[in-house]
Amino acid sequence: MSRRTTRLLSVLLVLPALILGGCGDESADEGAGGEGLSAVTVSGDFGAEPTVTWDGDFDPGKLETETLITGDGAEVEEGQQVFTRLWLGNGFTESKAYSTFGEDAKPELLTVGGDMTSAISAGLKGQTIGSRVVVASPPKDAFGEQGNPQLGIGNADPVLFVMDLVSVLPDGPSGSDEKPAGWAPAVEGDEKPTSLDFKGTPEPSDKLRVTTLIEGDGDPTEKGQTIYVNYLGQVYHGEKPFDSSYERGEPLDFELGAGGVVKGWDQGLTGIPVGSRVILAVPPDLGYGEKGNKDAGIKGTDTLYFVVDVLAAI
Template sequence: MTRTAPPSSSAALRRGRPGRWVALVSVPLVALVLSGCTAGPDEPAPTASTASGDCQAPNSGALSDGVDVTGDVGSKPQVAFDSPLEVTSTQRTTLVEGDGEVAEQGSVANVRIAVYDAATGAEVTSAGFDDGQQPTQLTVSTDYYVPGIVDAIACVASGSRTVTIASAADMTTATATEQDAAPTPVVIVADVVSIVPTKATGEAQPPTDGFPTVELADDGQPTVTIPAGTDPPSDLRIEVLKKGDGAAVPDPANVTVQYQGVNWTTGEVFDQSWGKGTPTPFSTDQVVPGFAKAMIGQTVGSQVVVIIPPSEGYGEAGQPSAGIGGTDTLVFVIDILAVA
């Protein structure tokens, strides 16, 4: 799955694969189905779900109404339809109407999803339905996913199950080339489980001596103050400012977070997810070691502060593109919002 990272994310956290989002690397989702960066701000995707303002989604039609889906919400669906389906435009039917929070444009939803080839009826892929498997996180935006996937969950209340017939046009990317595999229509069954919060919701914990102070705005955005005239510790240190009651983060895992990075030397923010419209998914094996260690073992809903010495960050080389020198210690405030 390819998704375009925020402009500074590759410099601030990632190692090995800069510019590549890894929210679903542990799930066998084919690139065609969940490929991202489908449209830039000036290239709206061709379906109603990309409209700004009021939430809009595809209408139901004879094709989506005609798909036979059995099984309870949350369990792997049994899906039958007359194939091949001749799909000219995307349709969506709500099979079960939930009453929870709505997956609005730009939000991140916990989703269980199964995808079938509209020509053959064969299952292409699924995520979140296997025993013990957590829902996966999908961002409701065509900046990240092909329009057909977004249409399956956009404007859907948590607790709902939908069936979407996505056209071939809505299963391709705006940047597709002649060398890419030709898109095909698909049938998508999606259960919207819940909406990922935008900030940590855990119980406040007393601050730890020797750590920078953290003040939070109403929306959760932190302001970090480095202790004046104090040298940073030489080892990795972690404090918990909020203790969540969700699942613990295993390793490896894909973790959805809000974060802010501050350079201890300058006291300046060099990277953050705040203000970029949506929380950020990271894989524990695709970020600098200190950031991964701060997430692993923590519980969803927690807010942690980690002090990362160069040996647990970018080493002697630093990260010049982010203004990080080889001797700079980093401070991150991390809100752990979901894990998959």
């Protein structure tokens, strides 16, 4: 249905096909003659880029974790997705390698217990929202034998992680129930939508239409924001959905207004309060046009109906 925007998170994943020789001495004993968190000083307020002072030979022999600021939010749970500000330092060169702090940068969405490095997992587990956590990591627990060429981190380089836990991505809408417009199909499914029922639904219009099922209690979305949504799509009188993120268990993120999704989404989801569940009726010219989408079974004359949960906007 749409294309995903490139995520900065990709540079944090281990790249098994790329192996970079360590900037440090790979034959050196891990942690020999060095220190972990005692060799650095990290200061600064939550949400602001940390100030890191390298005080000694940073070469931790094992993972070390310290909570510098304890947040008063909820404790994160296994499987939850957490918006996190990240600062990474190369312990060999004693320099910043990566940061998502700053006005123009956006936090990463990390899954607690997910496919992350051991160091990042250690910084998330058991923490509360609003916390700042620092992790000193030996090479094997940061990026493994491959290192991380994109960040200039070799396979023998220790890494310092500073993590600000900003918020949890909700798993569903939150707000007040609203009566949908008469043109809208019924949504089937108890907790999560499974399909749309078009029984009694009038013929579609050639205009984009939006109706609210749940009015979210968050701020309205704006163009240029990255929004996170769950959705289900079905053509008018279609027997089953042609796409569903609910079924995959993986929300979609995209930049609103950037053309990465069908025009009906860019237009219809702008100004929607975060936490809302809406139904969109997207005419062909704001969907896939005259060519349709053969792979999804969508003809050029099909009107597309979507139920969309707007989970977050950053």
